[in-house]
Amino acid sequence: MHDWNDQHALQIIADCAKNGQVLTSALRQLVDNFGYIDDASIAPLAKAFLRSKAEVYGTIQYYSDFRDSAPAEHVLRICQAESCQAVGSKKITKLVTTKTGIALGQTSSDGQISLEPVYCLGLCANGPAAEFDGNPVAELDEAKIDKILSGIRS
Amino acid sequence: MSANAVTRIFVPGDMLAIALGAGELVKELQKQAEIRNTSIEIIRNGSRGMCWAETLLEVQTNAGRVAYGNVKATDVNSLFEAGFLNGGDHEKALGQTEEIPWLAEQQRVIFNRCGIIDPLSLGEFQDSGGFIGLRKALQISPAQIVEQVTRSGLRGRGGAGFPTGIKWQTVLDTAGAIKHIVCNADEGDSGTFSDRLIMEGDPFRLIEGMIIAGLAVRAEQGVIYLRSEYPFAVKMMRAAIEMAEAENWLGKNIQGSGKTFNMEVFVGAGSYVCGEETALLESLEGKPGIVRSKPPLPAIAGLFGQPTVINNVITLCAVPDILAKGGDWHASLGIGRSTGTLPFQLAGNVAKGGLVELPFGVSLQKVVDDFAGGTKDGSKIRAVQVGGPLGAYLPPELFDTLTGYEEFAAIGAGIGHGGIVIYGSSINMREQAKYAFEFCAEESCGKCTPCRIGSIRGYELLGAEQIDKSLIDDLCEVMIEGSACAMGAMTPIPVQSLMRYWPEDFAEDIKAKS
Ligand SMILES: Cc1cc2nc3c(=O)[nH]c(=O)nc-3n(C[C@H](O)[C@H](O)[C@H](O)COP(=O)(O)O)c2cc1C
Ligand code: SF4
Ligand code: FES
Ligand code: FES
Numbered sequence: 001m002h003d004w005n006d007q008h009a010l011q012i013i014a015d016c017a018k019n020g021q022v023l024t025s026a027l028r029q030l031v032d033n034f035g036y037i038d039d040a041s042i043a044p045l046a047k048a049f050l051r052s053k054a055e056v057y058g059t060i061q062y063y064s065d066f067r068d069s070a071p072a073e074h075v076l077r078i079c080q081a082e083s084c085q086a087v088g089s090k091k092i093t094k095l096v097t098t099k100t101g102i103a104l105g106q107t108s109s110d111g112q113i114s115l116e117p118v119y120c121l122g123l124c125a126n127g128p129a130a131e132f133d134g135n136p137v138a139e140l141d142e143a144k145i146d147k148i149l150s151g152i153r154s
Numbered sequence: 155m156s157a158n159a160v161t162r163i164f165v166p167g168d169m170l171a172i173a174l175g176a177g178e179l180v181k182e183l184q185k186q187a188e189i190r191n192t193s194i195e196i197i198r199n200g201s202r203g204m205c206w207a208e209t210l211l212e213v214q215t216n217a218g219r220v221a222y223g224n225v226k227a228t229d230v231n232s233l234f235e236a237g238f239l240n241g242g243d244h245e246k247a248l249g250q251t252e253e254i255p256w257l258a259e260q261q262r263v264i265f266n267r268c269g270i271i272d273p274l275s276l277g278e279f280q281d282s283g284g285f286i287g288l289r290k291a292l293q294i295s296p297a298q299i300v301e302q303v304t305r306s307g308l309r310g311r312g313g314a315g316f317p318t319g320i321k322w323q324t325v326l327d328t329a330g331a332i333k334h335i336v337c338n339a340d341e342g343d344s345g346t347f348s349d350r351l352i353m354e355g356d357p358f359r360l361i362e363g364m365i366i367a368g369l370a371v372r373a374e375q376g377v378i379y380l381r382s383e384y385p386f387a388v389k390m391m392r393a394a395i396e397m398a399e400a401e402n403w404l405g406k407n408i409q410g411s412g413k414t415f416n417m418e419v420f421v422g423a424g425s426y427v428c429g430e431e432t433a434l435l436e437s438l439e440g441k442p443g444i445v446r447s448k449p450p451l452p453a454i455a456g457l458f459g460q461p462t463v464i465n466n467v468i469t470l471c472a473v474p475d476i477l478a479k480g481g482d483w484h485a486s487l488g489i490g491r492s493t494g495t496l497p498f499q500l501a502g503n504v505a506k507g508g509l510v511e512l513p514f515g516v517s518l519q520k521v522v523d524d525f526a527g528g529t530k531d532g533s534k535i536r537a538v539q540v541g542g543p544l545g546a547y548l549p550p551e552l553f554d555t556l557t558g559y560e561e562f563a564a565i566g567a568g569i570g571h572g573g574i575v576i577y578g579s580s581i582n583m584r585e586q587a588k589y590a591f592e593f594c595a596e597e598s599c600g601k602c603t604p605c606r607i608g609s610i611r612g613y614e615l616l617g618a619e620q621i622d623k624s625l626i627d628d629l630c631e632v633m634i635e636g637s638a639c640a641m642g643a644m645t646p647i648p649v650q651s652l653m654r655y656w657p658e659d660f661a662e663d664i665k666a667k668s
Pocket of ligand 4: 603
């Protein structure tokens, strides 16, 4: 992941528009490149895709993948959907929030980790499921949580 | 087997196997093979759907493929010691893969080669029946293709169960210079993963189904709307599309037929309601996924206002065999107006979860008894939820219901996408009902007040100290009547099924837990 770079962002936007791609394709490429979509890109996006700035902003806000601020160093997403609930995802989530001292949806004050809910990763026969920095984790238990968290702190 | 022959080993590269450490397993296998001076070839197949045995390692022996279940990197040493390269016995040995009852008792049609072949081998795909349906479709007229699909009785596997042939006929009959095939791979229902498994394990099957759909309605472009939670499937489908293009199974003048079909993958952005077909179209057009009012039907004015077929992954994956073996063959499987096979998915608190493909018509009881193996925590099964977050919770007394669209409708339930989530004794039904409203509030697109606001009110009502059941029923009625799509209109289904079958968890004097 690269730090936000206006020049590079403008290039992505221009390329998408030129190739006839839609607004959300540009948004996808921006998050894939920089981890988030900086406010600075709203005006150029609006111009390139012939939308109002409000429409661009609304589209970014609508989709949970399209963050509007830089993510933490690490992101742990824990599944909150039914199949995982059936095997104790609520308890596991609580364990994680206790160990990290932050709630689901929050980022630690040192910017090291964000906890996020996710609704189904398609690993429903082997819950509780999670995703850490883009890598899937199944059958999440305390040992796996400790391993993940110790990797962050060191 | 001679000492220096290369032994073929299969280790799934699918998202679940990776989540369970298949990556480390492969590294350890390579390392130890090298130490032992043994030649092995590791094939990253898809999953057989035996999620309970993942990572499932298989070895090709002279007598067929031999399986070892729940294999971890730490097992590799003892596997070599046990002579697993010749199918040697080991505590994790499951015997000949094809003879494992859990697999042998299924009737796999759509998943016939998933987990068996190298997903990106066009050769292995064709050696196992791939492209027979497409070759047939290339020889007949669009109307004849649609006729076979209509005769097959195939109904949409995305949830609504709409007859696919009728949908295709409408698009074929609608004039339009540009038409689209949209594959719905948003698979947001908890407890479902059949779309993921087939895309990761047999991507050419979906490509074949989409090309046939294109031929049937005279559409030359297709797009797969694939959820971002499935990065492995995205990679696999893109790689498969590239290979199919290179071998002229996609693009212009497919295999010299004069027919054209192109396709691409569009990655979603984390929204459940974008699985609803018109929200999906909005999303593909680059906008927020707000549900459109119908009419017009997408078949008449869909993507960019052009005639569009939208089908679920499994619907499209059922099509190649219908063309290859005929619509009547498909119609002969199943019961009543529920024809063909359904990949059931067993999930949640389940001992042997995974994918079970059977013809429609088996009882829910049989699926649960013969395959689930009870709960994971050993407690008694208290409920199953069938058909995702908008599906009914059913008590064991109703397990004798036969799996069919009409049979499930008769008990106020639905088959949906075939997900069966199992719950043990620890589950609190009031919490589940609260969750149904919470999920609706979280994912509502915001267009209808009953869905957007009603879901929040429902959540609050169930959290209150005193539960007012008749008020909740009133609210459900408003949501059912006043919602434009199934998100708001069907959220009452799980809620009311829970209140009906487990009233004890909703006793008015029980204090809310949180
Ligand atoms: C809230 C909501 C979510 C849906 N999610 C999906 C989905 O993830 N995948 C899917 O195939 N259909 C989903 N559907 C059903 C689609 O609207 C549509 O019926 C289906 O894609 C049609 O294809 P089929 O006829 O092959 O089933 C959803 C419907 C609603 C109301
Ligand atoms: S019922 Fe809910 S999700 Fe469906 S259109 Fe209305 S507000 Fe949107
Ligand atoms: S419900 Fe958690 S992975 Fe599907
Ligand atoms: S917020 Fe607009 S209808 Fe209530």
